[in-house]
Amino acid sequence: MSDTTCPSCGAGVAADAKFCESCGKPIGDPATAAPTTTAAPAAAGDDLGSGPISAPTHITPVTAGTPAPDGRRPCVSCGGTVGPDTYCEQCGTKQPSERDHFRETPAPWVAGVCDRGIRHTRNEDAMALLASPTAGERAVLVVLDGVSNTDDSDKASLAGARAAREVLRTPLPRGMGTPESRLSAVTSVFADAVKAANDAVVGFTPEGSEHPPSATFVAAIVEGSVLSYANVGDSRAYWLPDGGQGVQLSVDDSAAQLQIEAGMSRLEAESGPQGHAITRWLGRDAPDLAPRVGEVTIDADGWVLVCSDGLWNYASEPDALVAQIAAAATSEPEALAVALTAFANAQGGQDNITVALARIAGQNAGATADQGHIDQGESHG
Amino acid sequence: MAEFTAAVYQNEFLPDGGTDVNAIVTVTCAGAGTAGQTGGGSAGEIIIVDTSGSMGPETMAAAKQAAQAALAEIVDGTWFAVIAGSDRAMLAYPKVSSGPGMVQMDASTRSQASESIGAFVGSGGTAISTWLDLALTLFASVPQVTQRHAILLTDGENREDSNKLDAAIRNATGVFQCDCRGAGTDWQVGEIRRIAQALLGTVDIIPSPELMQAQFQEMMRTAMSRGVADAQLRVWTPQGAQVLFVRQVSPTVEDLTDRRTEVNPLTGAYPTGAWSDESRDYHVGVRVAAKAIGQEQLAARVQLALGEDIVTQGLVKATWSNDSELTAKIDQQVAHYTGQTELAAMIQEGLAAKAAGDEATATTKLGRAVQLAAETGNDEATSKLRKVVDVEDEKEGTVKLKRTVDKADEMALDTASTKTTRIKK
Numbered sequence: 130m131s132d133t134t135c136p137s138c139g140a141g142v143a144a145d146a147k148f149c150e151s152c153g154k155p156i157g158d159p160a161t162a163a164p165t166t167t168a169a170p171a172a173a174g175d176d177l178g179s180g181p182i183s184a185p186t187h188i189t190p191v192t193a194g195t196p197a198p199d200g201r202r203p204c205v206s207c208g209g210t211v212g213p214d215t216y217c218e219q220c221g222t223k224q225p226s227e228r229d230h231f232r233e234t235p236a237p238w239v240a241g242v243c244d245r246g247i248r249h250t251r252n253e254d255a256m257a258l259l260a261s262p263t264a265g266e267r268a269v270l271v272v273l274d275g276v277s278n279t280d281d282s283d284k285a286s287l288a289g290a291r292a293a294r295e296v297l298r299t300p301l302p303r304g305m306g307t308p309e310s311r312l313s314a315v316t317s318v319f320a321d322a323v324k325a326a327n328d329a330v331v332g333f334t335p336e337g338s339e340h341p342p343s344a345t346f347v348a349a350i351v352e353g354s355v356l357s358y359a360n361v362g363d364s365r366a367y368w369l370p371d372g373g374q375g376v377q378l379s380v381d382d383s384a385a386q387l388q389i390e391a392g393m394s395r396l397e398a399e400s401g402p403q404g405h406a407i408t409r410w411l412g413r414d415a416p417d418l419a420p421r422v423g424e425v426t427i428d429a430d431g432w433v434l435v436c437s438d439g440l441w442n443y444a445s446e447p448d449a450l451v452a453q454i455a456a457a458a459t460s461e462p463e464a465l466a467v468a469l470t471a472f473a474n475a476q477g478g479q480d481n482i483t484v485a486l487a488r489i490a491g492q493n494a495g496a497t498a499d500q501g502h503i504d505q506g507e508s509h510g
Numbered sequence: 511m512a513e514f515t516a517a518v519y520q521n522e523f524l525p526d527g528g529t530d531v532n533a534i535v536t537v538t539c540a541g542a543g544t545a546g547q548t549g550g551g552s553a554g555e556i557i558i559v560d561t562s563g564s565m566g567p568e569t570m571a572a573a574k575q576a577a578q579a580a581l582a583e584i585v586d587g588t589w590f591a592v593i594a595g596s597d598r599a600m601l602a603y604p605k606v607s608s609g610p611g612m613v614q615m616d617a618s619t620r621s622q623a624s625e626s627i628g629a630f631v632g633s634g635g636t637a638i639s640t641w642l643d644l645a646l647t648l649f650a651s652v653p654q655v656t657q658r659h660a661i662l663l664t665d666g667e668n669r670e671d672s673n674k675l676d677a678a679i680r681n682a683t684g685v686f687q688c689d690c691r692g693a694g695t696d697w698q699v700g701e702i703r704r705i706a707q708a709l710l711g712t713v714d715i716i717p718s719p720e721l722m723q724a725q726f727q728e729m730m731r732t733a734m735s736r737g738v739a740d741a742q743l744r745v746w747t748p749q750g751a752q753v754l755f756v757r758q759v760s761p762t763v764e765d766l767t768d769r770r771t772e773v774n775p776l777t778g779a780y781p782t783g784a785w786s787d788e789s790r791d792y793h794v795g796v797r798v799a800a801k802a803i804g805q806e807q808l809a810a811r812v813q814l815a816l817g818e819d820i821v822t823q824g825l826v827k828a829t830w831s832n833d834s835e836l837t838a839k840i841d842q843q844v845a846h847y848t849g850q851t852e853l854a855a856m857i858q859e860g861l862a863a864k865a866a867g868d869e870a871t872a873t874t875k876l877g878r879a880v881q882l883a884a885e886t887g888n889d890e891a892t893s894k895l896r897k898v899v900d901v902e903d904e905k906e907g908t909v910k911l912k913r914t915v916d917k918a919d920e921m922a923l924d925t926a927s928t929k930t931t932r933i934k935k
Contacts, residue, residue, distance in 0.1 A: 207749075214811070214825060219776070221748030221798070221808035223827075247804055 236260035240462035241485030247478030254481035255286035257294035270485040274437040285333035285342035289326035296322040319359035343412025359420035370431035375447030382409035439482030516824035519843035523836040531809040533826040534843040543737030551656030554589040560664040561594040565632040572719030576726035583730035596634030599644035611648035639678035657739035658686035665693040710783035717918040736784035746811040754795035759847040762928040850930040853882040857927035881907030894923040
């Protein structure tokens with residue numbers, strides 16, 4: 130039965146297997162098959178045609194992180210060594226497959242965790258990150274939340290997140306010099322990213338699917354002191370300055386949001402029967418792909434957080450998130466992402482959880498806040 | 511090169527708050543080869559024959575023949591020796607008084623040894639500790655022998671302080687394996703079983719002399735087919751877990767729980783002795799801390815180790831579920847061997863009670879044994895039990911002790927009590 134062996138753990142696997150049944154690692158070309166822990170630099174010959182017209186003057190190289198020699202992370206439960214049989218060698222906890230739990234740390238100041246949670250049988254969330262080696266220079270955080278009970282939305286969401294990241298790899302355009310033209314140029318780039326993600330999601334739609342895969346979309350881009358963001362659906366971007374007033378930047382496309390706008394309390398709306406019904410999404414049956422886009426100047430130390438509802442279900446208000454960040458007591462993005470994921474799992478882990486973070490420290494503090502720049506959640510369409 | 515495989519049979523689903531995990535792990539060895547021929551060191555065989563005065567002429571003649579037949583089974587090149595045992599142990603072959611106490615088998619040493627066996631004369635008492643001690647000394651005199659095995663034949667009760675035998679068993683444990691056979695009915699099953707169990711061997715009764723030769727041939731043939739010199743069963747359990755028990759349950763029931771030696775704080779090693787091409791089943795019970803519904807965790811890694819190399823591993827899992835249809839099932843293998851283990855205990859305890867004159871207890875226990883033997887399909891146990899008790903209702907386990915029982919039948923039931931049957935997988 131075993132036609133070949135897994136390069137990670139040595140277990141027998143079928144010749145056409147994409148993942149090892151035993152350890153969950155991808156088989157074959159890891160550059161294409163693996164949810165890599167670091168973003169690959171744009172290779173020569175990359176198709177930049179789907180990117181913005183304002184071509185980059187240079188492409189920020191992204192350094193590769195160093196995965197553990199055997200490619201296995203420490204135990205998600207106790208931090209112990211994980212055996213080739215994918216169970217912890219200390220506490221015996223079953224380790225999630227690479228798709229069920231993966232992390233990206235493209236630079237020390239940017240990291241994310243994408244986790245299955247407890248109740249769901251597979252991880253349909255996805256994440257794709259990019260970061261310059263220099264802290265605060267440039268980071269891209271993309272999160273897609275695949276809609277459960279649709280076909281293959283786990284594969285679709287991951288492909289979508291990566292496709293969007295490719296579009297967002299180059300610096301955002303500056304526009305014609307006015308805030309309006311700048312926002313319009315940025316909106317156009319985010320629209321391209323959403324389109325690329327949507328194409329990837331639709332590409333995973335099985336023929337004749339009654340439940341075509343669909344997903345939410347949220348992306349945040351840090352470029353120095355400017356934070357740009359866009360979303361479709363109810364995955365969110367937050368700016369959470371240290372010791373300051375945190376703010377939810379994205380505005381959900383959800384029934385709950387409509388109810389909030391009609392006057393219902395956030396708690397009531399988000400916990401109501403329609404709390405998780407989204408009004409817009411990516412996929413073959415998407416009603417409208419235009420993202421809500423906005424920009425904000427970040428003038429303090431703090432955290433840029435991009436997450437799926439698996440996290441914000443348990444801490445929707447910015448203050449509640451700030452409290453969890455304080456409780457985690459770390460300034461390491463990966464450690465904080467792990468801690469926030471653990472928090473959501475401890476609360477029940479009812480949904481897939483994705484937490485992507487960029488740590489803003491030092492570089493922008495003292496810069497003048499340009500409040501006029503803030504444009505919360507106005508989409509161009 | 512021998513190949514080992516492991517298969518696990520268990521119901522991994524535990525109810526909310528459940529902590530105890532049971533599993534049967536079948537370890538199978540293929541391509542074991544021949545003892546001493548696999549490059550890991552030489553094999554050594556010692557034949558120990560009771561030559562006390564109690565051995566009648568017929569038994570002695572049969573014992574000589576049997577020992578000579580066993581010699582014929584020893585593969586050329588194997589180191590060997592022959593001990594004549596009475597109230598002291600004599601090195602019958604090779605005839606040396608210093609230096610290596612074993613020689614390598616070839617045509618000439620085989621015929622010389624055969625001659626020495628032919629000269630056995632019965633006299634004196636029975637002090638089995640001295641036999642084991644001498645075997646230990648002989649093995650120690652040939653360091654290149656790493657796979658050590660003896661076969662021991664006795665016909666009588668050990669006539670010495672039981673502390674001496676205990677000490678000899680202790681010294682020999684882990685050094686050599688020993689298969690034991692009792693001729694006739696004047697020996698003590700409990701005593702000889704103690705030796706065999708500690709020294710990872712078998713015990714059986716040879717009720718009449720004419721059966722002796724075949725038994726010895728078979729014992730030695732089996733020993734020679736054990737090409738894997740020594741192996742350990744290793745059981746890893748997670749931090750905070752407790753190993754409730756580790757038992758070999760097939761081909762015989764042997765409780766290994768107390769024979770644990772620590773490999774590291776989470777892993778214990780249990781002796782298995784040498785392996786031929788065979789399958790053995792182990793029943794492992796582990797207590798783990800309960801986790802939340804939906805969580806999965808590893809309760810044990812059951813491994814076979816040759817030296818420090820893990821050659822195969824079976825994973826025993828625990829998954830907490832609130833689906834009572836999943837959690838209520840008891841794995842068929844686990845149920846089968848739980849029954850077989852109780853069967854062995856019931857037979858031994860029932861016979862012990864009978865010997866002590868406690869007929870009520872003996873009747874209850876042997877009745878339960880009849881019931882278990884039927885339930886688990888152990889036909890050999892059923893037929894042996896029926897020679898000791900009259901069965902009134904097999905399902906209910908109601909029996910009457912037979913008024914007259916052939917002593918050999920009772921001893922055969924006792925020695926065979928640990929033999930188990932398999933169920934079809």
